């Protein structure tokens with residue numbers, strides 16, 4: 585039987601494919617109609633006939649998928665987030681799971697700032713105004729946005745960072761250039777925040793009440809699902825902006841639509857959605873929302889690095905070696921893993 589078979593669920597950037605080729609892996613790349621991901625039946629069939637699965641964040645890698653192949657050596661996801669994978673089940677079944685941390689931090693922080701600036705200064709609305717041929721005369725009241733830096737008032741604006749991991753910190757670092765005060769909330773990074781010169785610890789309620797911009801950078805877990813719901817949105821300032829380039833379900837999107845419509849907050853910049861690619865009813869009609877199609881890490885260089893990292897992890901799985909970016913390292917101590925690698 586062929587060995588070193590990698591099932592890649594959609595075409596990934598060439599640097600990743602090159603690493604798999606150089607290792608001599610036999611790759612199956614699932615080809616789909618434009619904009620359609622791999623169907624469930626094809627995913628299950630692909631898992632059954634591979635040694636390592638290289639999925640994307642769009643595929644639910646649940647217990648059924650993981651359990652479909654007793655000889656699967658690992659899952660090498662091309663993304664930093666891995667909420668689509670049942671890591672608990674993978675560990676039980678003896679399957680190492682890897683992700684692609686670090687390489688997308690700066691690119692994601694840049695895009696977060698693009699959302700902050702675009703939302704605050706009404707950039708998409710202004711662009712549409714121009715291409716719609718509506719610009720006839722400069723106006724003192726035309727497209728009045730919200731300052732990100734102190735503006736002429738010398739009052740420093742407040743950035744609230746929820747989730748102070750690598751990306752949250754990179755976003756905070758950029759706020760120095762805008763002379764902002766940064767508040768940060770992350771129950772798992774209290775020490776890092778207290779020891780940081782970039783940010784000051786605040787609990788979530790205080791952060792929501794004081795921030796001009798609230799930006800989310802936590803993982804999606806049971807604990808952070810709907811972390812920002814109606815009550816939290818109502819605590820924000822009425823001219824504050826909510827930015828989400830993390831995961832959609834951290835925000836109750838229906839409540840967000842009401843907040844945007846009814847003016848509980850000033851605006852939102854979103855890269856992710858609760859039921860992606862769908863959006864909550866009414867979101868598209870909210871003129872105070874800037875909407876992106878989950879592109880925060882989408883630079884050519886960064887996606888190439890993510891693909892390379894996923895492929896390097898896949899090769900480690902194929903070699904039956906501890907993978908560099910394993911998210912469930914405890915798996916290597918299990919009997920289930922030992923049985924799998926033989």
Ligand code: GLV
Nearest residue numbers: 662663664665881
């Ligand atoms: C993108 O959302 C990622 O998790 O890499």
